[in-house]
Amino acid sequence: MSRNPTSDTDYERTGDLRVVVAGGGELGLRTAELLHDRGHNVTLVETDAERAAELSDEYVATVIEGDASRPSVLRQARLDRADVVAALTDDEATNFAVCMAAQRLADVRTVMRTTTTPDDLYAEFVDGVVFPERSGARTAANEITGVGVRTVEEVFGDVEVLEVEIAEGAPVAGKRLDEVRLPRGSIIVVDYQGNRIGGPETVLEPGARYVVAVESDVVDEVLNLLRG
Amino acid sequence: MSQPGERAPAASLGLLDATMVGIGAMIGAGIFVLTGLATELAGPAAIVAFALNGGVTTFTALSYAELAAAIPRNGGGYAYVREVFSAPVAFVMGWTRWFTYMIAGALYALGFSSNFVEFVHLYGVTLPGPPVAYALLAVVVLVALNALSTEASGGAETAITLVKIAILGLFVVLGLPVARGAEFDPLFPNGALAVLPAMGLTFIAFQGYDLIATVTEEVENPTVNIPRAILLSVVVTVVVYLFVVFVAIGTLGPERLAAAGETAVAQAAEGFMPSLPVLGTGAAIIAFGAVFSTISALNAVVIGSSRVAFAMGRERQLPAVLGRLHHRYGTPFVGVLASAAVMLVAVLVVPIGTVGKLASLFSLLGFTIVNVAVFRLRRQQPDLRRPFQVPFYPVTPALGIVCNLLLGLFIDAETWALAVGWLVLGGVVYLLLARSGRTDEGRPEPTAAAEATVADPEPIDLDADVDEETA
Numbered sequence: 268m269s270r271n272p273t274s275d276t277d278y279e280r281t282g283d284l285r286v287v288v289a290g291g292g293e294l295g296l297r298t299a300e301l302l303h304d305r306g307h308n309v310t311l312v313e314t315d316a317e318r319a320a321e322l323s324d325e326y327v328a329t330v331i332e333g334d335a336s337r338p339s340v341l342r343q344a345r346l347d348r349a350d351v352v353a354a355l356t357d358d359e360a361t362n363f364a365v366c367m368a369a370q371r372l373a374d375v376r377t378v379m380r381t382t383t384t385p386d387d388l389y390a391e392f393v394d395g396v397v398f399p400e401r402s403g404a405r406t407a408a409n410e411i412t413g414v415g416v417r418t419v420e421e422v423f424g425d426v427e428v429l430e431v432e433i434a435e436g437a438p439v440a441g442k443r444l445d446e447v448r449l450p451r452g453s454i455i456v457v458d459y460q461g462n463r464i465g466g467p468e469t470v471l472e473p474g475a476r477y478v479v480a481v482e483s484d485v486v487d488e489v490l491n492l493l494r495g
Numbered sequence: 496m497s498q499p500g501e502r503a504p505a506a507s508l509g510l511l512d513a514t515m516v517g518i519g520a521m522i523g524a525g526i527f528v529l530t531g532l533a534t535e536l537a538g539p540a541a542i543v544a545f546a547l548n549g550g551v552t553t554f555t556a557l558s559y560a561e562l563a564a565a566i567p568r569n570g571g572g573y574a575y576v577r578e579v580f581s582a583p584v585a586f587v588m589g590w591t592r593w594f595t596y597m598i599a600g601a602l603y604a605l606g607f608s609s610n611f612v613e614f615v616h617l618y619g620v621t622l623p624g625p626p627v628a629y630a631l632l633a634v635v636v637l638v639a640l641n642a643l644s645t646e647a648s649g650g651a652e653t654a655i656t657l658v659k660i661a662i663l664g665l666f667v668v669l670g671l672p673v674a675r676g677a678e679f680d681p682l683f684p685n686g687a688l689a690v691l692p693a694m695g696l697t698f699i700a701f702q703g704y705d706l707i708a709t710v711t712e713e714v715e716n717p718t719v720n721i722p723r724a725i726l727l728s729v730v731v732t733v734v735v736y737l738f739v740v741f742v743a744i745g746t747l748g749p750e751r752l753a754a755a756g757e758t759a760v761a762q763a764a765e766g767f768m769p770s771l772p773v774l775g776t777g778a779a780i781i782a783f784g785a786v787f788s789t790i791s792a793l794n795a796v797v798i799g800s801s802r803v804a805f806a807m808g809r810e811r812q813l814p815a816v817l818g819r820l821h822h823r824y825g826t827p828f829v830g831v832l833a834s835a836a837v838m839l840v841a842v843l844v845v846p847i848g849t850v851g852k853l854a855s856l857f858s859l860l861g862f863t864i865v866n867v868a869v870f871r872l873r874r875q876q877p878d879l880r881r882p883f884q885v886p887f888y889p890v891t892p893a894l895g896i897v898c899n900l901l902l903g904l905f906i907d908a909e910t911w912a913l914a915v916g917w918l919v920l921g922g923v924v925y926l927l928l929a930r931s932g933r934t935d936e937g938r939p940e941p942t943a944a945a946e947a948t949v950a951d952p953e954p955i956d957l958d959a960d961v962d963e964e965t966a
Binding site: 283303306308319320322323324326327328329330331332333340343344345437438439442446447448450488491492495 | 564565566567568578711712716717718809810815818819820821822823824825875876877878879880882
């Protein structure tokens with residue numbers, strides 16, 4: 268299993284990822300939903316039995332009931348075939364332990380959630396760090412200061428605004444927009460130079476990036492078309 | 496606004512719709528085409544064959560229900576086996592399921608054509624050309640529809656399936672009073688063991704509920720409704736079959752039914768159904784039902800086969816091009832066309848009895864693997880949330896394995912030879928894909944190699960890091 272991508276540079280792939288998310292809280296569930304909508308395969312690990320039942324009713328991921336920081340539980344999430352492990356519980360020490368155990372069990376990319384300002388040395392140990400409180404604070408600041416400035420990352424209800432790079436060999440690569448029929452609920456907003464609104468004559472150049480607004484239930488279909 | 500999307504997304508399915516997906520795929524050619532052929536093999540005990548098949552199917556349906564409720568993935572049995580087993584086993588499952596749907600498509604197309612010719616003949620029109628021409632035409636039309644539009648599936652299926660059930664219901668209600676129990680004596684004119692080959696032949700009539708597992712993501716409240724829909728569709732179908740077979744044998748008698756072959760049920764209806772205004776004679780109604788059922792079942796397996804090919808392409812277990820949507824039609828275009836090519840060949844070269852047995856054999860093998868998957872998943876992931884659990888575990892899936900294998904053994908050697916041939920071809924495809932580094936647990940090298948296809952082969956890299964499971 269030497270070919271798992273481990274650094275950000277070779278972490279460019281099309282197709283579906285197998286992702287293990289430790290922690291089925293609000294963040295874990297929302298993350299699983301987004302990944303599932305994009306066509307990836309997600310396994311959620313959650314300790315609380317009642318919460319685990321709620322998670323499986325959401326039907327976006329297979330759910331393992333148990334404590335992800337226990338290696339015997341983590342192994343049940345089939346790390347040997349996973350691409351990424353994301354430790355998203357609300358306990359920073361647990362998340363760090365999960366990432367360390369995961370790397371020891373298999374060759375996977377790791378992403379951990381911190382609850383305080385990330386330690387400078389985390390980058391030495393894990394492949395990615397997320398700090399939801401900081402992103403949340405940014406959103407709150409945007410909201411407080413009024414409209415005007417909004418980040419693309421923000422999500423409006425069911426619509427996701429994505430910046431997508433057209434993959435070489437994707438179904439739509441090199442096609443003009445009027446040759447392509449995207450599913451209802453999706454729209455190409457900005458063309459790759461970022462200075463024109465997408466129109467019928469826009470050509471989807473492979474390797475170029477486009478801003479796309481997509482309703483969550485057709486995200487996987489749109490990504491299949493744009494990414495292959 | 497510029498260029499907003501215009502294609503409609505997939506519909507969402509309630510319990511009734513999901514159940515009808517299963518029933519619609521099961522009540523297709525099987526009951527109309529194979530009732531006569533099964534009676535030829537086993538005499539009146541054909542009804543026993545149908546009943547036992549119903550039991551065998553229920554074991555596997557329970558396993559499907561457990562897996563489908565726990566693993567939220569479209570792609571049916573293939574997707575679950577992919578989660579549980581190593582890459583080669585998953586490939587065998589996908590490869591055989593794909594073939595089963597295609598070969599079932601051939602069976603439905605042939606059943607459609609013979610019943611269609613019969614149906615038109617009842618109105619005094621004799622169609623030119625051999626019936627097989629109409630089978631080919633049916634495949635081509637449905638494939639074109641499914642290649643060019645995603646809207647051929649969906650809510651219409653429910654209405655169509657209800658019409659099918661209504662036609663068979665009419666047949667049963669009118670036939671039951673005149674059916675003679677004496678026709679069932681002796682029950683086993685060819686010996687009790689003759690039931691087994693008849694079961695092998697008719698098993699295909701019980702496959703199709705697994706199509707519910709290919710549309711799980713569209714089902715409302717899935718963890719509850721999917722297991723229910725799978726079990727309900729099997730139960731309803733078995734009940735309908737038993738009544739229809741009872742009436743067919745009880746009214747026409749086993750000898751004449753056997754002689755009538757593929758249009759047996761229509762001929763039975765001719766005997767007792769009154770001529771109704773507008774609808775026409777009994778035979779015409781049943782022939783219409785058969786034409787209607789075979790065409791909708793054919794549609795279901797065209798969709799089913801392309802979904803399996805699509806899922807395998809996504810996992811890079813088949814050339815990646817099968818896992819891409821068409822840039823204009825939004826359909827798994829290449830997947831549909833590849834499936835169609837095999838279906839057309841099967842329609843042309845394989846006789847109908849062999850087509851039925853081949854489809855049954857592959858179903859039996861695939862269903863065996865699904866039952867094993869339940870065992871393996873329980874051991875590998877004991878803490879997995881299973882919203883639906885197989886009752887009487889481990890007895891039920893064990894019975895499923897034993898029954899499926901036993902039935903498989905009673906299918907003749909010629910069919911096995913064809914089956915082995917298809918598996919060997921699969922092995923070659925698998926090794927070619929593995930050689931070029933695209934079958935490594937579904938994880939391709941993140942290079943242009945992943946984008947190559949069989950049609951555009953890259954130089955084979957002998958030093959390729961082949962997955963240890965394939966080496």
